[in-house]
Amino acid sequence: MAKRVLLLVGTRKGAFVLESDESRLQWSINGPYCEAWPINHVIAGEDGALYAAGGNAWFGPAVWKSTDLGESWTRSADGLAYSEGEAPVTSAWSLSSAHGRLYAGVEPAGLFESTDGGKSFTHVSGLRDHPSKPDWMPGAGGLILHNIVRHPDDANQTWIAISAAGVFYTADGGKSWEARNKGTRCDYYPGDMRYPETGQCVHCIVMAPGRPERLYQQNHCGMYRCDDGGKSWRSVEKGLPSSFGFPVAVHPHDADTLYYIPLNSDSGGRYVPDGKAAVWRSRDAGETWQDLRTGLPQENAYFGVLRQAMATDKEANAGIYFGTNTGSLFASNDAGDSWREIAAHLPVIHSVESVTLDG
16 A cells, blocks of 8 residues: 655644655645644644644644644644743643643643643643752743653653753653753853753753663753663764754664754854754764765755754655755655755744655
8 A cells, every 4th residue: 555654844834744655755745734823843643633733922822633634723722821820831832642642842841731632731730840940941942841752652651851951751640750861961051060950951852763761862062862761861972063953863763873963053153064964873873973965955054953843754764854944844765865855935944743644
C-alpha cells in the first residue's frame, strides 16, 4: 500500500500541512489553517487527529484539533488557565500525545493535561509546586515550557524543558518533579554558580529511539548527552563551530545518530555561521561531528532555526527536515547527505513534525 508522508508546520501565521509520497521528492502545500493564528507546534496525535498549539497575549492560548488532516479545525482553551491571582496563560507552546493523554506546555511555563482529546484541560500543578519555581526566569523568548518528552512504555515518566529553568522529570504522572540538570552550564552565571541545580536555559531535548534513558540536549550553553534519564549530562560539543543553537533531532532508527544546526552565537545575530547553511551530524552519539552542506545555501544565508523547527520521519532511509525564521523549509530524503528547499516564503516557521500514513 502506498505511503503518504506529511509535514506538520507551525508558523507565525497559522499551520500548514505538506504532503508527499514515500519518495519525498514532490510536495504539495496546504494551509494556512487555524485562522492564521500564531501556531507554535503541530503534531499528529496517537488517535490520528492533528493538534496545533498556539496563541499569544492578544488572542490568548488555544489548542486546535483536526480529524480530517487539516480540512477543518475546532479550537479549545477550556481549562488552559492558572488559578486566580496568577499570571494568565498567554499561549500554548508544545504538545505531546501518548498513553491516552494529550499534554500541553504553556507560557508562562506550566503543564496541562487533556484526557478527552483536547476538548478540555486540567493543570498538572505539581510542576509549578517545585521549590525552584520562584526563581524561574524568562529566556529571550519568554518563560516557556517548550519540550515534552514522554517515556514510550511508562505513562508516569515524563521529562520537560523550560527556558530558563532547566529540565525536570516526573516518575509519578506529574504529582512530583525533580530537577535534572547536573552537568549543564550556565555561562551567564558567575564563578561557582555556573552549574546550579536549576536556572539553565534549555533549548531542546529529544529521546534516542529504543533507549529511553538516553537524551540529547541543546542548551543555550552547549550540546549535551545523558545515558541515565537526565541524572547527569556531559558535553558533546567538541568539533562543532558553535555550541549555541536551538534544535536537535535524533535519527528514527539509530540512537547514536543525531542532527544539530548551530548558530553563530547568542549575541552576534543568531544566524548560521558565516552565512553558510549546514546541518551537523554525529554518528557516534556526539563524540565526532560532520557538516552536511550539499544542496544548502552557502552564501548570504543569514537565517536561524528555532527550537521545535527540526524533525525526522520514520522511513528506512530517514527524512530530515528543518524550517527557518525566513520561511524556508528544507528536506533530505537520504538521512542528511543532500538537501532541497521544498517550500519558500512561508511565515516564520516555529515547528516542524512529520507523520507517515498508509494509503
